[in-house]
Amino acid sequence: MHLIWLIFFLGIFFQDSSAVSQDVLIKKYEQAIALYESDEPTDYTDSLTLAYLKEIIDNPSSSELETKVLVDIYEKLGSLNLIGGKLQEAIKYYKNALEFRGGSSSQDSIFFGSNLFLGETYYLLSKADSSIIFLEEAERLLAAKESKNESSRLFNSLGVIYFASGNYNQAINYFSKAKNLTIGEESFENLDPYYQYALYSFLNNIGSSLVNLQKADSALLIYKDLLRFGINQDRTNSQIAGIFLEKKLPDSALFYLNKISPEFQNRYDYKNQQAEVYFQKKKYVEAKNILIGFLKSNEALNNGASDFRLGSTHNLLGEITFESGDFEGSAGYFHQAIIQIDGLFDDKSIFSNPLDYTFGFESFSLFKALTGKAKAFAVLANKENNPSYRETAVATYQSAFEIANNVSNYYDNDDARVFFGDFVLESYQEAVGFLVDQYQNSNDREFLEKAFEWAENSKATGLDYSLNERQVKLDSDIPKDLIQIERDLKFSISQIQQKILQESDDKARQELQNLLIDERLELSRLQDRFNDFPQYLSGKMQSRNFNIPYFQKEILNDKTFLTAFFEAKNNLYLFSMDKENLSFFDLGEKKDFKEKIEAYKNSVRNYKVGERYKKGDLGREMFDKLFGPVDKQLLKFEGLLIIPHGNLSDLPFGSLETKSGRFLIESHEITRQFSLKFVEFQKIPNSKNLNKLGFAPFENHNWDNNGLYFSDLPYSSDEVGSIEGIIYVNDFATKSRFLEDADRANVIHLATHAIPDPSVPDQAFIVFYPGDVESRLFTHEIYNLNLDNTSLVYLSACETNTGSLSESEGILGISRAFAFAGCPNIITTLWKAEDKATAYISGRFYHYLKKGETYTSALRLSKLDLLNDPKMSQYHHPAFWAHIILTGNITESEGVHYTSFIWIAIVVLVFSLMILLFKKKKTLFNI
Structure with a gap:
């Protein structure tokens, strides 16, 4: 009986003790929060806060605390460990906080901080995939938050993520969003110190993104304005020094580096810039000593652990050592950079490379490290004729290009892909040059095929990724x-x-x-x-390399000869191909071509009234330089497929003059393409089975406003009238009608005005009735069209293939936008069109299309009609017809070709004559 009462009283005692503990825990929590939020925190207050919080969670009664209190405790434990540099401990506590998340979504907002902090911590560990997962989850929870500061921090963190992955345009969007939320349009002077520092940080991040987008002057304006803020001037001076190093002005960079305080001079970025100054002054020993000394001191501090921030230091050491002539040492430094940046790869053998091509931070630095190492091995292979060096060079370049492929696939906008494509191109140029050397030394076709493959893979990468992504999306589980x-x-x-x-x-x-x-x-x-969505992601990430033997056998037909130009680092290359052969020719130094190419373009497009075109001059010279090596092969083919590159992107090939003195268009059907990756074999339906749509908004209408004048185009109604389809003229030819009908049309003909914008390609436009801003179809709108059902777009408007020139992508303009929208064949113009001559060619084009000709053949025949028509003699100058070009596929007509009727008739006639002759002989025999 006494034992029962003892147990009863002990039970009461422990219940009362537990109740008291709850109060104690809450008081201890409040004390910890007060210390944590101290205006002047110290190491002592942080350690005391840490002790209080750990004491709370170690108490068995802590499980009875409110969820939001427990989550807050674990978040703060994580943050205190993060401040102390204990990243793995921080991750453990943040994940403990997330374990309290149940099935209900009513309290989701309390987990915003844990996801945000986890994302930021994984970033510091250079774990891109994990970082993005948690930051995106924080962004999903953002709707339930009302704190502008927390939202701003998230957007700034996401900006940092996009910056580290090389997507600088998107990074600017996030930094700008963070600034707008926190600061708005307030000036620096009107902000309290906390927000002044926030404004400084946002603008500094935007400036860094602009530098990487090669918009140094815009960034310089931001940094010089930041200097007057008086905040973190060491960082600002360092950023300005970096801009002058980009501009190859080491003395100007040194001027700003000398303003930096001694405390800042121990940082890796300062040491890199200091060494870069000496490097640009060709003082290689001094530059190298600075970096090696810094790495030794850093190794002592970090116990030799990898640090992705030091990748740039090793990359710079690799460059310096390469320029010093120590190529094996250079390869070693670049290999160390790979190890530092990658984080997971730790193979010390310089003959090895990472096998995991998942998306990660510092993509640009990792790509530089791999291509730098490949370049060093390429030089070693050429110097020592060592197969191991050669194999390592090729394998390392391939690893770099695989990583570039994955990075571009992860980008979510065309601007980032185009920028990255231009960045990668220089390495493709070096790699192709190396393989060409190996081919010329060994005559091994394997080197030639790889060189051709890499040359074509470097072209129009942004368009390629976007088109593939678009198709995969439609076929996926999204x-x-x-x-x-x-x-x-x-x-x-x-x-x-x-x-x-x-x-x-x-x-x-x-x-x-x-x-x-x-x-x-x-x-x-x-x-x-x-x-x-797994199906979408796997489809998007699949490699889209082409197989050359398959292309020769299955895509090329007997009548087509392919020529692909490639601007290597110093020389212009020509690859040629038919169904049996692949050949290569080094056409010489590309600097010798540039001036002549521009001179020829100007001689054709700058027509003066009454001027006769002089044959046998630049047009003949350009043909000899570009096609001279394959002139004899060309004679065997009717079709010529041209893949231009660089300065050749807007060359009117059809007006070049062959050795016979004729225009090239007179002897060949000419098609061009962005890259071999896009070339397909396509059967063209009979013209009667094609749904055709035509627009001529300026047949008897013009537009004049604010200095922008669109003249009437009286022959444009004749153009669209020849298509035998649905046509809209003048006030019926509106943008809304086009947007409503375009996705159902197989052939679209636009006889109107177009305005290119080389500085901002997205703002180029095609004009519908009446001509105001609302009636203009901008390039960024064309990108969003769905033209999968459209076989041909005929852009009979001025300069629709004009725009800014991307070295990797080609011309960024209206023509590319229609390809982006899914149309495989596009007829477009290189310069301003003349209304009557253009209408003549268009009319003849549809005449021949109706007879069963392919797009390529119909365009050629229509130009020949113009050249042979005495009534159109004033339009025989190439200025009136050479600007109209076709970009598209190798095609064949599904309908019966009209020339087939001729052959059938001939066969029937011969057969009939043979029968008559036979009967006559039989009669004679009987006599």
């Missing part, structure tokens, strides 16, 4: 409603861009700019969600 949301967002973005163009009020324009950033980020978040 729900249709998400794809529709994507379309709606893209349409909204286009609408906002147009409103910005029309808005004259600065404040209203800024509000639209902010809204544009919001919509772009929303689109980016949606496209990130697409990667959660």
Whole structure:
């Protein structure tokens, strides 16, 4: 009986003790929070806070605390460990906080911080995939948060992630969003110190992104403005020094480096810049000593652990050592850079490379390390004729290009892909040059095929990735409603861009700019969600390399000869191919071509009234230089497929003059293509089975406003009238009708005006009735069209193949936008068109198309008709016809070709004559 009462009283005692512990725990929690939020925290207050919080969670009664209190405790334990440099401990505590998340979503917002902090911590560990997962989850939870500061921190962190992965345009969007949320349009002087520092950080990050986008002058304006803030001037002076190093002005860079305090001079970025100054002054020993001394001191501090920030230091050492002539030492430093940057790869053998090509941070630095190492081995292979060096060079270049492929696939916008393609091109040029050397020394076709493959893989990479992604998306497991949301967002973005163009009020324009950033980020978040669908992600990431023997056998036909030009680092190369052979020719130094190419273009397009074209001059010279090595092979073929590159992208090949004195178009059907990757064999349906759509908005109409004049085009109605389809003229030829009908048309003909914009290609446009801003179809809108059913777009408008020239992508303009939208064949113009001659060619084109000719053949025959028509003699100058070009596929007509009727008739006639002759002989025999 006494024992029972004892147990009863002990039970009461422990219950009372537990209740007291709850109060104690809460008081201890409040004390810890007060210390944590101290205005002047110290190492002592941090350690005391840590002790209090650990004491709370170690108490068995802590499980009775509110979930939000426990989550907050674990978050703060994580943050204190993060501040102390204990990243793995921090991750453990942040994950403990997330373990309290149950099935209900009502309290989701309390886990925002844990996801945000986890993402930031994984970033510091250079674990890109994990970092992005948690930051994106924080972004999903953001809607439930009302704190602008927390939202701003998230957007800034996402900006850092995109910056580290090389997607600088998207990084600027996130940094700008963070700034807009926290600062708005307030000036620096009107902010309290906390927000002044925040403004400094946002602008500094935007400036860093601009530097990497090679917009150094814009970044310099930001940094010089930051100097007057008086915040972190060491960092700002370092950024300015970096810009002058980019400009190859080491003395100017040194001027700003000398302003930096001694405390900052121990940082890796300062040491890199200091060494870069000596490197640019060709003082290699001094530059190398600075970096080696710094690495030794850093190794002592970090116990030799890898640090992705030191990758740039090893990369610079690799460059310095390469220029010093120590190529094996250079390869070693670049290999060390790979180890430092990759984080997972730790094979010390310089003959090895990473096998994991997953998306990660510092992609640009890793790509530089791999290509730097490959370049060093390439030089060693040439110097010592060592097969191991040669194999390692090829394998390392291949690893670099595989990583570049994965990075481009992860980018969520065309601008980033084009920029990255240009960045990667120089390495492709070096790699192709190396393989060409190996081929010329060994005559091994394997080297030639690899050189050709890499040359073509370097071209139009942005367009290639985007088209593949677009098709994979349609065939994937992504729900249709998400794809529709994507379309709606893209349409909204286009609408906002147009409103910005029309808005004259600065404040209203800024509000639209902010809204544009919001919509772009929303689109980016949606496209990130697409990667959660396995079928889409695996399809998107598949390599799209081509097989040359297969191409020769299955794609090329007997009548087509392929010529592909490639601007290597110093020389212009020509690859040629038919169904049996692949050949290579070094055409000489490309600097010798550039001036002559421009001179020839000007001689053709700058026509003066009454001027006769002089044959046998530049046109003949250009043909000899470009096609001289394959002149005899050309004579065997009717079709010529040309893949231009660089300065040849807008060359009117058809007006070059062969050795016979004829224009090239007189002897060959000419098609061009962005890259061999895009070339397909396509059967063209009979013209009667093609749904044709034509627009001529300026047949008897013109537009004149604010200095922008669109003249009437009286022959444009004749153009569209010849297509025998649905046509809209003048006030019926509106943009809305085009958008409504375009996706159902097999052939689209636009006889109108177009305005290129080389500085901002997205703002180039085609004009519909009446000509105002609302009636203009901008390039960024064309990108969003669905032209999968469209076999041909005929852009009978001025300069539709004009725009800014990307070294890797080609011309960024209206023509590329239609290819982006899914149309495989595009007829477009290189310079301003003359209305009557253009209408003549268009009319004859559809005449021949109706007779069963392919697009290529019909265009050639229509130009020959113009050249042979005495009534059109004033339009025989190439200025009136050479600008019309076809980019597209190797085609064959599905319908019965009209020439086939001729052959059938001849066969029937011969057969009939033979029968008559036989009967006559039989009669004679009987006599």
